[in-house]
Amino acid sequence: KAGVTQTPRYLIKTRGQQVTLSCSPISGHRSVSWYQQTPGQGLQFLFEYFSETQRNKGNFPGRFSGRQFSNSRSEMNVSTLELGDSALYLCASSLTARDPGELFFGEGSRLTVL
């Protein structure tokens, strides 16, 4: 059974550019959530989608957005990149909306902003 797949795995952008990251959840999983991991702030929740609806959003500026498609695949977009956006972006999928809510993580997309 395939796990959570994230693309691209690595990317380098410059300040002011935008980036789109993709996540394919485990087959049958309908919830997809996104996390940012940095050495300074640790793991922080970005947003969560279930059945194409954003259910929860973390404390990030509006430059961070996402969406989910009917096949449960998800994308997140960061516009007007800043140096501080350099991070590992992790996508996680879950079978249901809450019970039991165990998250399965992908390998992540490592973004470097120059």
Add this chain to the structure above:
Amino acid sequence: ELKVEQNPLFLSMQEGKNYTIYCNYSTTSDRLYWYRQDPGKSLESLFVLLSNGAVKQEGRLMASLDTKARLSTLHITAAVHDLSATYFCAVDLAGNQFYFGTGTSLTVIP
């Protein structure tokens, strides 16, 4: 805002020794998760604790949850080098909205 604190942040221990990692959280929740992360890798689910008094064991690791004290522990028994990794606890506040602890970087020394 929910705060999740782990201690210690760094742990260096000899093979064969026992130790406990603590995870405290600041608000009521009955859902506590433990994850492992190897350098440059993603997060691997270790334990899912869903009720007060829950105890789960896998190999040399045992996790427990005390919801009244808002405390979870991850106990390591007779550590081996393969357990070297960073361990995170996480609390699910609103349904797949996880708040992670700061992580405990464990190094097991031969």
